[in-house]
Amino acid sequence: MKTAVADIMKKRSILLAIVLTVLDAASCFAQKTDTGWEKLRPYFSPPEQYVNKFGKHPDPLKFYDGREVKNKEDWQKRRKEILDRWHTMMGRWPPLILHPSVEIMSSIHRDNFTQYSIRFNWRPDETTDAYLLIPDDSTSKKKPAVVSVFYEPETGIGLKKPFADFAYQLAKKGFVTLSLGASYIARGKPYGQYFPDYEHANIQPLSMLAYLAANSWNLLANRPEVDSTRIGIIGFSYGSKWAMFASCLYEKYACAVWVDGGIVFDEKRPNVNYWDPWYLGYYPPPWPEKPAQEKRFRGLYPKLIQKDHDLTELHALMAPRPFLVSGGAEDSLDRWLPLNQTIRVNKLLGYENRVGMTNRREHAPDAASNDIVWEFFNYFLKRQVSKK
DSSP states (O other): OHHHHHHHHHHHHHHHHHHHHHHHHHHHHHHHTOHHHHHHGGGSSOOGGGTTOOTTSOOTTBOTTSOBOOSHHHHHHHHHHHHHHHHHHHOOOOOOOSSOOEEEEEEEEETTEEEEEEEEEEETTEEEEEEEEEEOOOSOOOEEEEEEEESSHHHHTTSSSTTOOHHHHHHHTTOEEEEEEOOSSOSSSOOTTSSSOTTSOOSOHHHHHHHHHHHHHHHHHTSTTEEEEEEEEEEETHHHHHHHHHHHHOTTOOEEEEESSOSSOOTTSTTSOTTSTTTTOOOSSOOOSSOOGGGGGSSSHHHHHHTTOOTHHHHHTTTTSOEEEEESSSSOGGGHHHHHHHHHHHHHHTOOSOEEEEEOSSSSOOHHHHHHHHHHHHHHHHSOOOOO
């Protein structure tokens, strides 16, 4: 009897080992044949000439006193140090609005989604108008969502620039989307990015834009249709700078796409203009429409340069959350040099394939570059993000 039982148990163990081997092989095969990832793969590693090269950008794996970050515990301390330093330099945010009030102004049905014109409080003393796009779906399954940011919200829903209609295109693909806008030069109220007001801002405008986007995340997270663990953000040009600061400074964003905004300081590129008073060089107005060269050295920006700060410090705050640089005229192939810094941080944390970049000649996105953007959001928001 004991022999028979032992034989049965042995056969079960062998069968279980076979099943586990088959499942493991199937899992490996699924990863290798994942057409979504295969389409993204070429954009998530630097070209050979840039492998393990970092340029002269600040090293995020060194504390400000020069000590090296050696492990995950060190990184958590370093991450907090970077956040504290930048918030101190740029100005501390007001308290977040955890449950923004929302008023639906109107709605229309477009394609396979409903577009709501809404008004909500994105800062304690100010409301803004935006568009909330919710796909048609009879199921109760929560959906991924994406915030789209630009000068005005109409671009994101397809009423202005071609190929910058991110909210519209993603809504058609099954994402809940929120299209926002804030003019970079204040021509009339509201002055969302100037706090407490346009004449006396004590927070750098780019940081304040990140705060507005954080409250916009809270708006989406409160929606019954939205899975709050799967909310991303995207922006083009001015909106790219906005999306980058928002995703880096507010860790609840699951992933991000930055479309040719200039990912590091670069005074050789006039459109990578972080020195302007509506970005990181705020000083009380009046401002010239195009600040002259000598005006670049006012506000916070020159202090950042003098102390050897650069945006690689902020990029590192994304790790291990994935991001894609949809690069054009302002973010060319050599931007892999600063991006390699965040790849190093991800490796320290045990992750790979979290930093990607596409490249084109023109500043504006096009059909080909956007095709990779859609794949990025499909892969990282519609599928479970796993450790590779």
